[in-house]
Amino acid sequence: MDEYHLIKQFSKPREGEYVPITFIEFKRKLVGWSPELKRSVYIEREEDKAKLKRVREINLMMAINHLSGKTSYIELTDEERAQFEEVYNSFLEKGGQLMYTRKKIGTKTVSFFEIRDSGRTVGEAPGRSLLSERI
Numbered sequence: 001m002d003e004y005h006l007i008k009q010f011s012k013p014r015e016g017e018y019v020p021i022t023f024i025e026f027k028r029k030l031v032g033w034s035p036e037l038k039r040s041v042y043i044e045r046e047e048d049k050a051k052l053k054r055v056r057e058i059n060l061m062m063a064i065n066h067l068s069g070k071t072s073y074i075e076l077t078d079e080e081r082a083q084f085e086e087v088y089n090s091f092l093e094k095g096g097q098l099m100y101t102r103k104k105i106g107t108k109t110v111s112f113f114e115i116r117d118s119g120r121t122v123g124e125a126p127g128r129s130l131l132s133e134r135i
Helices: 046-051 078-094
Strands: 019-034 039-042 053-065 070-076 097-105 108-116
Touching: 019 046, 019 070, 019 078, 053 078, 070 078, 070 108, 078 097, 078 108
Parallel strands: none
Antiparallel strands: 019 039, 019 053, 019 097, 053 070, 097 108
């Protein structure tokens, strides 16, 4: 199976695929559709707006993608950001591993986050014993 789409700078996992991430920061960016380039582009200057269609403001999340070991960017709507912040607050309290996936809701595919248990608790140390006790 080709997993290249999971390690790109703008990773887009399919439904049921999970990408382990570490959150870095959020930025608000203006983005618009460029008919010339046939893709979305970020708006740096005010005069660039006139050439673009569907200009909107998005939340750009910077995170470390643990599959590639590189920085990835995830574009989120305000609702997706609110869902992430809920999960992130739970992550800060309980620990674990942040996971990023996308889910199909109706006709739209939305970004979705959850926490996976890392299997270890903080402060859990291996027990000390003598080799003769183990045998």
